[in-house]
Amino acid sequence: MKRSVDELTRQLLDSYHRVGGINHVDGKNLPPKVVVAQMTQAVLRLLFPGFFCEQVIHSAELELETTALMATVHRVLEGEINKSLEYLPPDGANESDLAPLATQITAHVLGRLPYVRDPLRADTEAAYAGDPAALSKEEVIVSYPFIEAVAVQRVAHELYLQGVALVPRLMTEWAHSRTGIDIHPGAQIGTHFFIDHGTGTVIGESSTIGDHVKMYQGVGLVARSLAGGQQLRGTKRHPTIGDRVTIYANATIVGGNTVIGSGSTIGANVFLMDSVPSNSLVVYEPRGMRLISKSRPEDVLDYQI
Amino acid sequence: MKRSVDELTRQLLDSYHRVGGINHVDGKNLPPKVVVAQMTQAVLRLLFPGFFCEQVIHSAELELETTALMATVHRVLEGEINKSLEYLPPDGANESDLAPLATQITAHVLGRLPYVRDPLRADTEAAYAGDPAALSKEEVIVSYPFIEAVAVQRVAHELYLQGVALVPRLMTEWAHSRTGIDIHPGAQIGTHFFIDHGTGTVIGESSTIGDHVKMYQGVGLVARSLAGGQQLRGTKRHPTIGDRVTIYANATIVGGNTVIGSGSTIGANVFLMDSVPSNSLVVYEPRGMRLISKSRPEDVLDYQI
């Protein structure tokens, strides 16, 4: 086996030299997935004290435990922001600016945690009020995947606003992997947001979402056409959703100029490429569907394009 | 950094005092996600002996290993049921009733495991018989995500029937996170059930599903309207599916009065809000679709609402 391993290794090393672009040797240190994952879990514990621990937290210990957790999160986040800034420095920054900038961004973002808790409380209330299957707000927090997804996104959004690369995306992709809900750190989301079930729901980078919006699994707020590729970076490519909008399962809404007016309802499986006014209801025509009795097999064979 | 951490911690502690509803300090002990996850994996090993272990189990060791595993599951489950009962006691129960009740429910639910194995064998057979990609029933058990999802749901359903809060939902959400399949503990599911691929499939709390039902990824059995919110708790809000029904990918079926008659087939991406008789085939009309040649770009630009 030793000869085989040596030979196979040599061939692979040759490929490392030959095939560029997917190696990262002697490169800048990248934030590692696993470290960002652990840090993100600690951030969830800071946001929802006592909910993601194995033991009850008592008020007597709360200050001590929070200080220790905050110190850990601060140290790790500062280190990973530093790596991200070295990897993709802001325009005009000198190398000596980066470490102080990382410290400053870390303090700013962690200082936002108290303000992130306000919409998260509202989200929890919206989920409880809107889902008859929810027994209590505690059940929502400990067992609804969307809470994890939206809490992580709201913190990642703060990093995104500070121009930090990689770390916010690694945070939301961690949540995506666990929940099936893919919200880009760039999306702007109002309060009292709720995604029920959530698997397969995608909210693109330049989406804007109002207050009291409810979505289901498989909903996509996506870009219209990506033929422009990298040239479209930074443009508004994803829809704008008003207040009190409900979007049912597997509906796809496309494009940066698409505005869903407040109070509207988008039916399940609808594919929408243009704006609709406030208080609209968009559904497929029932007559677009065909109901066939299998007792007439000649009809059954007929449902083809 | 110390000063920064202290200041950030103080601000967050202030928010803990100010923002209620998403703190759990000095509260009742809640079943922790991670403990329920480990217990659920042990339950899978009890249901499918030898399939989820690193080594072959020999019949000589089977009794010893099963006894040890059962003792662990019994102890952990009893503890978590106890927490759930303290968190949400049954109507009229005294505090002193809860520990004996937890013991009784634990014994009842673990006593149901042998009976849960019957439909699971049938589910495995249905998956093998129905999927030409399956090489063997062993492959189905070790590699098909739906097996994990349906096995966990069938046990969680037993806890649900005993009125236990939190624990059954944490069990099915653990499976949801791993498989993308979200089956509420309340759903009633017949034998020979099979969900192929499964990512994004949602089966709501009051769904009823007959025997020999096959589903694909992205299928939703969901509630019609949730404007009623918490007032609808306990009502029949999700569809009833007859026997020998097939529901293709991304179909959404809505509402508590919706009955899909036995022997029916629901096409992919269909959105259905009303009942259909037995032996129906429901598909979108081919003429609802438009086939355009890109060599006529004026047509391409035309596909908007």
Add this chain to the structure above:
Amino acid sequence: MKRSVDELTRQLLDSYHRVGGINHVDGKNLPPKVVVAQMTQAVLRLLFPGFFCEQVIHSAELELETTALMATVHRVLEGEINKSLEYLPPDGANESDLAPLATQITAHVLGRLPYVRDPLRADTEAAYAGDPAALSKEEVIVSYPFIEAVAVQRVAHELYLQGVALVPRLMTEWAHSRTGIDIHPGAQIGTHFFIDHGTGTVIGESSTIGDHVKMYQGVGLVARSLAGGQQLRGTKRHPTIGDRVTIYANATIVGGNTVIGSGSTIGANVFLMDSVPSNSLVVYEPRGMRLISKSRPEDVLDYQI
């Protein structure tokens, strides 16, 4: 509790004797999920050196580290292939043939890694070029779930071509669990492939996909009818996709004779059962949809079959 555990264990052991088919006692050793998962992560590190480590790899250490990792992967893969061959031996093989055959297949498949890196580089470039949200190719590799899914599938496909059972499927199901993307090891995929978001996307065993194909979340390349069940094994049951095809979110394409001509675009939520010529655009008719103002509630109540 001891009496209860003993009694519950006895009942379960009875069920092990009574209910066959879902026990694996004294059976052939099956490849365990957790071992295949760890090995698959190591394979990802071999394919993308330096990207999935906590520390930067320096060129001075590259040979040493790659040799050690290759030796581990070789040893584990050979062992698991051996189990798979014992479980499902090739036609006409003697038991004494299996160990040498496992060694030979291991060397062959690991010898393919350098060649798998070529399409993976192209996939990374396609993702970066096609997604304005991507800041860099490094971001694509470390944070896009599809990279994990397609890299694992391309290696699993090499095992599939050698007739190895179980191991390739366990590899792709590991990726499915983490990414929501379910690509069967049998699928043939061209270069410059990209799946954005990806949750719920399913690519069946006999799918054939050309070069420069882009897909979104919830896309299904699935089999037409599975009434034939196991009799259809080995037949072409899944679609053929030409070059430069884009398939938007939640589109479902069905059947082994279905060919999507090169240069075509399939709209979101489309359900397609027949072939379309090159350069086609397939969308639902806008007039299949209905836009209703909620200010006329009599219309709102009307959207039923």
